[in-house]
Amino acid sequence: MDEIIVIALSALTSIAILMLTSLGLAVIFGLMRIVNMAHGEFLMIGAFTTTVAVRIGELSIWLAILCAPVVCALVGAFVELAFIRPLYGRRLIDTLLVTSGLSLILYQIAINVFGTASPGIGTPPGFAEIGSYTVSYYSLFLPVVTVLLTALLYALFKWTRYGLLARAASDNPDMASVLGVEVRRVNLSTFVLGCALAGLGGGLISPMVAVSPGVGQSYVGQAFMTVVTGGPAFLLGTLSASALLGGIANIVSQMFTTLWGLTALLVTAIILVRLLPRGLSGNWSRQL
Amino acid sequence: MGLQPARTPVPVSLVPWIRTASRRGLLWPLLVVVAILALSPLLSTATELKWTLWLSFGILALSLTLVWGIAGIFSFGQNAFFGLGGYAFAVAAFNFFPATGETLTALILGAFIAALFTALLGYVTFYGRVGDVYLAIVTLSVTLILYTVMSSTAGPEYRIGAAHLGGFNGMPSVPGIAFGNGEFSYRELFAFAVCLAGALYAFVQFLITGRYGEILAGLRENEVRMELLGYDVRFHKLGVFVIGGAIAGIGGALFTAWGTFINPAIFGLPQAALVVIWVMVGGRGSLLGAFFGVIAVQWISDQADKIVAQQTPLILGIMLVVMVLVFPGGIVPAVTSRLHALRRRWRSGRGKKDRTGASAPSAAPPDNEADSDGKPVSRGSLAALGVGKRFGGSVVLEDVTLEFGQHNIHAIVGPNGAGKSTLFGLLSGRHKVTQGRVKLNGIDVTNTPTYERARRGLGIKLQVPSIFHGLTVRQNISLALTAPRKHRQRSASEATVLEMVGLLDKHDSLAANLGHGEQQWLEIGMLIAQNPPVMLFDEPAAGMTQDERKRTVNLIRQLSTDHTVIVVEHDMAFVRALDAPVVMLYHGGVFRQGNFDELSNDSEVRTIYLGRGRDAAR
Numbered sequence: 037m038d039e040i041i042v043i044a045l046s047a048l049t050s051i052a053i054l055m056l057t058s059l060g061l062a063v064i065f066g067l068m069r070i071v072n073m074a075h076g077e078f079l080m081i082g083a084f085t086t087t088v089a090v091r092i093g094e095l096s097i098w099l100a101i102l103c104a105p106v107v108c109a110l111v112g113a114f115v116e117l118a119f120i121r122p123l124y125g126r127r128l129i130d131t132l133l134v135t136s137g138l139s140l141i142l143y144q145i146a147i148n149v150f151g152t153a154s155p156g157i158g159t160p161p162g163f164a165e166i167g168s169y170t171v172s173y174y175s176l177f178l179p180v181v182t183v184l185l186t187a188l189l190y191a192l193f194k195w196t197r198y199g200l201l202a203r204a205a206s207d208n209p210d211m212a213s214v215l216g217v218e219v220r221r222v223n224l225s226t227f228v229l230g231c232a233l234a235g236l237g238g239g240l241i242s243p244m245v246a247v248s249p250g251v252g253q254s255y256v257g258q259a260f261m262t263v264v265t266g267g268p269a270f271l272l273g274t275l276s277a278s279a280l281l282g283g284i285a286n287i288v289s290q291m292f293t294t295l296w297g298l299t300a301l302l303v304t305a306i307i308l309v310r311l312l313p314r315g316l317s318g319n320w321s322r323q324l
Numbered sequence: 325m326g327l328q329p330a331r332t333p334v335p336v337s338l339v340p341w342i343r344t345a346s347r348r349g350l351l352w353p354l355l356v357v358v359a360i361l362a363l364s365p366l367l368s369t370a371t372e373l374k375w376t377l378w379l380s381f382g383i384l385a386l387s388l389t390l391v392w393g394i395a396g397i398f399s400f401g402q403n404a405f406f407g408l409g410g411y412a413f414a415v416a417a418f419n420f421f422p423a424t425g426e427t428l429t430a431l432i433l434g435a436f437i438a439a440l441f442t443a444l445l446g447y448v449t450f451y452g453r454v455g456d457v458y459l460a461i462v463t464l465s466v467t468l469i470l471y472t473v474m475s476s477t478a479g480p481e482y483r484i485g486a487a488h489l490g491g492f493n494g495m496p497s498v499p500g501i502a503f504g505n506g507e508f509s510y511r512e513l514f515a516f517a518v519c520l521a522g523a524l525y526a527f528v529q530f531l532i533t534g535r536y537g538e539i540l541a542g543l544r545e546n547e548v549r550m551e552l553l554g555y556d557v558r559f560h561k562l563g564v565f566v567i568g569g570a571i572a573g574i575g576g577a578l579f580t581a582w583g584t585f586i587n588p589a590i591f592g593l594p595q596a597a598l599v600v601i602w603v604m605v606g607g608r609g610s611l612l613g614a615f616f617g618v619i620a621v622q623w624i625s626d627q628a629d630k631i632v633a634q635q636t637p638l639i640l641g642i643m644l645v646v647m648v649l650v651f652p653g654g655i656v657p658a659v660t661s662r663l664h665a666l667r668r669r670w671r672s673g674r675g676k677k678d679r680t681g682a683s684a685p686s687a688a689p690p691d692n693e694a695d696s697d698g699k700p701v702s703r704g705s706l707a708a709l710g711v712g713k714r715f716g717g718s719v720v721l722e723d724v725t726l727e728f729g730q731h732n733i734h735a736i737v738g739p740n741g742a743g744k745s746t747l748f749g750l751l752s753g754r755h756k757v758t759q760g761r762v763k764l765n766g767i768d769v770t771n772t773p774t775y776e777r778a779r780r781g782l783g784i785k786l787q788v789p790s791i792f793h794g795l796t797v798r799q800n801i802s803l804a805l806t807a808p809r810k811h812r813q814r815s816a817s818e819a820t821v822l823e824m825v826g827l828l829d830k831h832d833s834l835a836a837n838l839g840h841g842e843q844q845w846l847e848i849g850m851l852i853a854q855n856p857p858v859m860l861f862d863e864p865a866a867g868m869t870q871d872e873r874k875r876t877v878n879l880i881r882q883l884s885t886d887h888t889v890i891v892v893e894h895d896m897a898f899v900r901a902l903d904a905p906v907v908m909l910y911h912g913g914v915f916r917q918g919n920f921d922e923l924s925n926d927s928e929v930r931t932i933y934l935g936r937g938r939d940a941a942r
Contacts, residue, residue: 136641302469
C-alpha cells in the first residue's frame, strides 16, 4: 500500500516537472505560434540564476527561485526586440532556425561562464515518512505550485483585459491592430511572460536536477512533444498532455530504467500525434 | 560522342541513352568522380581523411536538399537518420566483421534501419496530416530524445550481440569499410567515399530530373492542387522522406567507418543545426550546393577553431542567425545566379541559334487536335444524397439532395452563409459529411479522400487560383496531364490545352509571374488537361473583368459539350449567361430549384437577394 502511494507521488512529481518545463513554451508556441527552440536555454538560465543566487549570493532558496523569472524576462525582452520582432509574418521555419541559433549561442556562453561541471544545490530540507519510505516535502511542493500556476495563468488569459488582447493579437494580428490593439507591445509582453515562466520552471526544478549548460536541451524535446500533443488549448491541453506523458514516462522508468521511460514518452507522443493530429484538446470547446 | 565511329561503332541504341543521361545531368558527376580518383595520388593522407569526412557530411546534406529543397518538407532531424545509420553500421559491423570479414552488409543495414525509422516517423506525421512546422518540431524532438536515450545506454546490459552501445562515450574501435580482404586503407576509403557520393548524387539527380522530380516540385509548390489533380500527397511525401532517410543513413555509416567511432553527440542540437546551415549556405534547391555548403561551412569553422578553440556551437549559432536574417536564399545561389546572368549575356552575343531550337517542339502548332475530338466521351454524374454537415454544435448544411449530370451545366447560387462553400467541400472531399452519401459516376465516394475522387473523374477549380507558383506554365499543365487517373477520358495535348486558355506564348514563364486573370486561366487549363467527366467550378468569375467573364462563360459552355460542369457562383449576371438549371441554397438547405427566370421572378428569392436579384433580373 505504502509503495503504491510512493509510486503515485513520484509520478505526480514527474508530471509537475514536465508541466513546469513546458509551461513557458505553451505560452510562446502554444498561444503565440512562435517556435522557440531556445526554450531549453531559458530553463537553463533560470536554473543557473537560482543556483548562483544560492551559492554565491547566499540567498534563501525561495528568494533565489523568484530571481529566475526576473532574469529570464530581461533576457527574453532583449531576444524579442533583437531577433523575434523582425520575423513576425515570415515563415515559421525562419523563427525556428533563428531561435535554434540563439539556443546554440546561449548554450556556448553558459559553457564559457560556468564550465561543463554541475554545481548542485541541495533540495530544501524536510521530508514526509510514508511507512518505511521517505518523500521530500519539496517534491510534494512542486505539484502544488504547478496547479496554482496553471490556475493563475488560466485566470489571467480568461478574465483580464491583457489576456483578451494577448489572445486577439495571436489569433489575428491584422484584425487586432485594426481594432486599435498595439500588437507589437502585446506580443512583447506575452513573449516575456513565456520566458519568465520558463525561467521559473528552471528555477523550480534546479534543486532536483544536475544543473549544467546542457540541462535545457534534455528538456526541450519533451516540452515540445508535450505542447504539440496538448493541442490548441494551450494551458489545459498542455496540462493533460503532461499528466499523460509524464505519468507514463515515470511509471515505465520506475518499472525499468529512465531510458525506457523516455522511450515510452516518445512512443506515446508519436502514437497520439497519429491518432489525434490536432492534439488532445483538438475537439474541446475551450480555448485555454 | 568522343569515340571514333569509323573503327568501333557505338551500338546505335546507346547513343540516345547517353544523350538522355547528359541532358539529365548524369554524365558530369561521373567525370568529376573519375577526375578526383585520377588526382588522388597527389593528395596527402590528411587531406584525404578530411575529404572523406566532408563527403559523408555532403551525403547527409544531399539528403536534406532532396527532402527540403526539392520536395519542400522541412526535416529538422536529418542528423537523427544519419546517426541511426551510423549506429546500425557500428552494431552490425561488430557482429558481422569477425565472422565474414566484410562490412558492406553493415552499410546496407545502416541505410535500411534509417529508412525504417523514417518510414515510421513519416507514416505518423504525413498520414496524421501534421502541419509543416509540427513536422520540424517532431523530427527535432525525436532527435533530441534519441540523444538522451543513447546517452543513457552506458550500463553493461545495453548490448546488441557483440556490440556495446556505450552510453555517452559511444562505441569506439568500430571496424571500417571492408569487402572481405581486410579493412580499407585511408586511400581506399577515400576512393570508396568518392564513388559512393557520386553514385548517390547521380541517383538523386536522376530522380529529380524525371517525372518523379515534377511530382516532388508539385508537392513543394502546392499540396492542395496536387491532391485535386489526383496525386496521393501523403504517399509521395512519405516516399521522398524515406529515400532521404536512407541516403542520410548511408552517410552515417560512412561517417562511422571514417572515424571507426560513433557517439550520441551526433543526435545533438548543434549537429541538427549544422545540417540546415550546410544546405542553406549551399542553396536549398541545389544538389551541388549540398557539397559546396559542407566544404564552405566546415572550412570556416576549421579556421574559426584556430582563432578561438572549442566554440563551435557559438559559431554555428551566429551563422544560423545571420543566414536567416541576412541571406535567406543561400550564398551559393546568389553567386551562381550572377554567373548564369553572365553566361546568358555571353550566349546571346554569339547568336540565338540554340535557344530557339530548345523551345521549338512545344511551341509547334497543335496538329493532333482530332485526337481530343475524335472519341465520344461519357458524361459524368455527381450526386449528394441527403448530405448534412455539422461543425461542432452548429448545423451548416442539413439533408441536401442534389443530382448533377442530366444537364450540361448546373449552377448553385445562394447568399453568404447559405452553405455553398460547405457543400462544395463535401463534394470535393475536403470536409467529411456528418450525414448522407456522395456518389460520383454512380459509385459511393462518401469516405473517399480528395485525391481518389480526382482519380475517378472529379476536377475542381478553386476560387483563389491554386496553381504551382514556382513552376513554369508548361510544367503546371504537364503535372495535370500526367496525373494518375482511373477514368477513361483521353487528354488533349499540352499545346492544345495551352491554346484553349490562351497561354501558348507564355508556356515558359513562371506561373508566379502571370497576371491574376492568367493564373485563373492556367488553373482552368489544368482542369482541361486533367479532363475529368465532372468539373466543379467555385466562383470562377470572382475578381474577373467584364471581358474575362465573357470568355469564361464561353469556355464553360464549350467544355460542357462533353463534360458535366457544376458552377458555384455569387454573381447573378454570370449565372444568367450560363443559361443552366439553378439550385438556390439558403440557411443550409435547398430553397428553390428551376431555371434562372423562374428564380429571378420568385418574390421570396428576390427578398433574400435584395437589390442583387432585381438588378440581375432587369
